[in-house]
Amino acid sequence: DAGITQSPRHKVTETGTPVTLRCHQTENHRYMYWYRQDPGHGLRLIHYSYGVKDTDKGEVSDGYSVSRSKTEDFLLTLESATSSQTSVYFCAIMQGGSGYTFGSGTRLTVV
Amino acid sequence: AQRVTQPEKLLSVFKGAPVELKCNYSYSGSPELFWYVQYSRQRLQLLLRHISRESIKGFTADLNKGETSFHLKKPFAQEEDSAMYYCALSGLTGGSNYKLTFGKGTLLTVNP
Numbered sequence: 001d002a003g004i005t006q007s008p009r010h011k012v013t014e015t016g017t018p019v020t021l022r023c024h025q026t027e028n029h030r031y032m033y034w035y036r037q038d039p040g041h042g043l044r045l046i047h048y049s050y051g052v053k054d055t056d057k058g059e060v061s062d063g064y065s066v067s068r069s070k071t072e073d074f075l076l077t078l079e080s081a082t083s084s085q086t087s088v089y090f091c092a093i094m095q096g097g098s099g100y101t102f103g104s105g106t107r108l109t110v111v
Numbered sequence: 112a113q114r115v116t117q118p119e120k121l122l123s124v125f126k127g128a129p130v131e132l133k134c135n136y137s138y139s140g141s142p143e144l145f146w147y148v149q150y151s152r153q154r155l156q157l158l159l160r161h162i163s164r165e166s167i168k169g170f171t172a173d174l175n176k177g178e179t180s181f182h183l184k185k186p187f188a189q190e191e192d193s194a195m196y197y198c199a200l201s202g203l204t205g206g207s208n209y210k211l212t213f214g215k216g217t218l219l220t221v222n223p
Contacts, residue, residue, distance in 0.1 A: 099143075
C-alpha cells in the first residue's frame with residue numbers, strides 16, 4: 001500500500017469554528033479524494049484533486065473547501081462547522097493500475 | 112453521470128450458506144468496478160476489481176455489461192465475512208478526470 005495518512009484521527013469541535021483535516025501521501029500520486037461516510041449514505045465524494053492546485057467538487061461539496069499546494073498534501077477545510085458535518089472522513093488516492101487506496105479516516109464530531 | 116446501486120442494506124446468512132451481494136451500475140462508458148470491505152469502521156480495503164478477475168477470501172464477482180451488474184458471491188460464508196461491503200465504480204468525469212463512486216453499502220452478517 002502507498003503511504004497515506006490522515007490527521008487528526010479524532011476531533012471534537014464547536015459549531016461555527018473552522019476545521020482543517022489533512023491527508024498526506026508519500027508516492028506522488030496525481031489523484032486524491034475526500035469522502036464522508038454516514039450511515040445509510042455510504043461514502044460520498046466531497047472534493048477531489050487531479051494535480052497541484054487542480055481541484056473539483058464532488059456531490060456534497062457545500063460547506064467544504066480544499067487546497068492542494070503540493071503533490072503530497074490534500075487539505076479539507078470546513079469553513080464553519082455544523083452538526084450535519086459530524087461524520088467520518090476518508091481520504092483516498094488513485095494508484096493507477098492498483099486502484100484506489102484509503103486512509104484510516106478522521107472521526108469528526110461537531111457539538 | 113455514474114451511479115452505483117446496492118439494493119440490500121442488510122443481508123443475514125448462516126455460516127456455510129452461499130451469499131450474494133448485489134450491485135448494479137449506470138455509466139455511459141467502460142467502467143472499472145470494485146468491491147471494498149470495511150470491518151468494524153476500519154479503513155476500506157480493496158476486495159476485488161473486475162479487471163484482475165482474482166478470487167479474494169473465496170469471493171468472486173463477474174462484470175455483466177448486459178445487465179450492468181457486478182454481483183459479489185461466495186459459495187460458503189464464514190463468520191469472519193461479517194462486514195460492510197461497498198460496490199464502487201471508477202469512471203471519467205467530463206471526459207478527463209477519474210472519480211470513484213460508491214453504492215450505499217450492504218451490511219453482511221454471518222450467523223453461527
